[in-house]
Each structure stands twice: as C-alpha cells, then as structure tokens.
Amino acid sequence: MSMDALIERMEALLGPLEEAGDARRFFHATYLRTTRAVRDALRAGLFADPEWVERWDIAFADLYLDALRADSDGGVVSRPWAIAFRAAREQPSAPALRHVLLGLNAHINYDLPQALLAVISTREFVDPAITGRRRADHQRIDDVLSGQVGAEDEELARTGAARSPVDTLLGPVNQAASRRFLRESRIKVWHNAVALNAARARGPAAYAERLGDLEDLSAARVAELVRPGQVLLRLASRGFGVRLAARPADLSPRPLDPNRLRSFDPVRVADLEFRAWVAYYRRDWAGVLRASIGLVRTGFGMDWVRTAHGAWLVLRANQLWAPADNDPDGARRCMRRFYGLLKISYGEPRDVAEAARLEVDW
C-alpha cells in the first residue's frame, strides 16, 4: 500500500463516521490531515530515508485502522483503543479535543513502538548508523506534526465541535504544550521500542509479556484522561506518554553482536580521535581520558563499565608511550588488556596479544 492508497482508505472511512455523528470522527479527521502532511513532507524530501518513513507510517496507520475496523465489527480491540472508542460512544458531546487526545494517546503510546519494531529488525536496532537515521526521521515526523498543531486547533474550532470556554482560553497554551508533549513522547516511544526489541530478541513469549506491560500502561493512561477535566492540563502535570520500567532481563549481560564492531558513526569517531590527539600533544591527560571514553563507547559500543575501564587502559598506554624514554612493553600490556575487554564482549579479536602488538607497532 502507498501513502496515497492509505489516504484514500482513510477518506473513505471518514464519510460514514461524519454522517453518523460518530465522535470517533474527530481523531480520524485529525489523523487524516496529519497523514496528508506527512505525505507532503515525503514529497518535499524532508526525510533521510523516505522509503522507510513511508513503510513506517503505513504500518503505524494500519494498527489504528485495524482497531477501528475491529471496534466497528464488534471484534477484539486492544485496551487503550477500547477505552478511547468507548468514550466516543458514551461521551459524544465531550470536547472534540478530548477525543483527539484520547486517540493520540492510544495510538502513540501503544501502537507507535510496535510500528517501529515492524520496520526495524532486531539486528538493525544494534546498528547505530541505522538507528541514528531512524531516530532522525522520527524527529522529523515530530517537526511535521508540530507544524500541524496550530492548524488542527483552528480546524477543530472551525468544525464547530464542542469546545469549553477553558479550552478556548487555553488555546495558545495547548498548542505550546502539544509541541512539548510530542518531544517528550518521542523519547519515551523510542525507549519502549528498545525494550520491546530486547524482549523480541529473547523470543515470542517474552515479547508478548512485554507488549502486555505496554498495553496495561497505555490503557491506564487513556483511562485517566477519560475522567472529566482539562486533558491537556492533566497531561502537563503527569507528562505525556508512558515508559516501560526496566526489567532484570533487559539489564542482564548478554553477548553483543560482533557486527557492532563494524558499524560506527565515522564523523563522531573521527571527531573524538581528533580531540584525543590534540589533548595528547598538549599533555592534557584529563582531555585524553574524556575523549577516550567517548571514542571507546562510540567505536566499540561496550557497556559503560567496560568503556570506562577500556578508556583508562588507552590513557595509560598513551602515558607510557609519550615520554622520550618510553615503555613500549607497558603500552602493549595495556592494549592487550584493552583488546581483552573487546574479546570478552564480542569474541573478537581472536588474538589479543597480536592486536596489541600491531596497535603499538604503528
């Protein structure tokens, strides 16, 4: 399916919702306008990987459209959506903005992490070059949505939908808050996607359990927003989005993917090595250590304990090497221990002594 086909499908669904006076139309119409804005941004070349963004956006929309169809057909609907749709049935005269926010919360909190997993493989999640591009495009989507916030507020007012005096008074505040919520939710969505990916790597049962956690959290958040009162103010006080708590299984040491050694951000690594060299020739050892920590982390992706230990060994090797009457054997010992840390993490290099010898050799 293409973006145009998706938009056609959404347009076809909007008519019956409007004719029936169904309160689900508020979120649906907002989502349709947003989808058009994303399509226009794709055509304008705003994304690093437009093909990926299109697949992602369609996968994301499918989760909502599946829920909408299931709700209309009396089928099984995830709990965050079930609460939002029930509010549309039971509180049809509630402010339109409330219905939009209920839908947004269900869709962003519960569906978006799943949509990310649908278009980022487990292997890609440990590849910083790929995840860097995905995160950048994720942020650009927020820019597109932020650009829509004011227009959406005007559109809701124009449709004559119910709008409380407080809503009207809080209009500009709501717009600013909405932009902040988008930023906040993006961070949490990414965190949750990483947690779901870790569970996916452990198997279907672990994934189902973790997704269940996300469904519980998302449903609780939507339920909280159904209560009478200012939804945006409540979001402001509690924060937008939900965050899966860390589980011991997510934190336990596990073998790292050796492909990580072959995937790094070349500009960042170059920048850190440049800083390390400059600090070295100024004999600014604190500067060398700072740069080495960044270099080891960016270049090799080990956990923080091993990164700190590795950076310390690199510093010591430099200090032993620097004087005119230097200690090459001592530098080699440090680098052998450094490569030993890599071998513990990745199973590579196969011969740490040879790696250290070649390192000090140059």
Place this chain on the structure above:
Amino acid sequence: MHRQRQHTVQPSGGDPADELVGALTRLYSFLYGEPDDAVRPAAVHRTEAMDLSDRWVAEGCRPDSPLLAREHAALVRCYAALLAAVHH
C-alpha cells in the same frame, strides 16, 4: 613507526609514509578480518592526519592553526573509508 617518522630526518630505505600506512593496514586488516586492499585507503587517510598533526606540533600547537581543520577532515575521511571497508 609513527615516532620514527616524527624523528627520523633521513629514513634508511623505503618511504616511512609507506611503512606507516603498511602498519596501519595490517592492524585494520587483522582487527576486522578484511583484505589489505580494502582497508588501505583508511590507513592512507590516517597517515595523512598524523602528518598534519605532526606539522601542527612542529609549528607550536597553535589553537587557531588551519592545520587542525585539515587534520580533522583527514580523520573523517579515514573512518568513512574504514566503515565502507568493514560494514556489511
């Protein structure tokens, strides 16, 4: 090898730049399990960066030296070439 290059005015046989490029090539080839030809461009750029760094040191480590930007650029080319060689 780099230190010899820094301090040897008249190298005995062979271009020390070639020797340094060769040493770095062997290191990259061993670490990443790639053929020498694949990782040699990265070694060439890193050697260039070292030369620029050495000139910067020889000229007194001035923080406003234009050599610094060129050294940085050479390192970026080095790691871009290395990524191209080892990323599958």
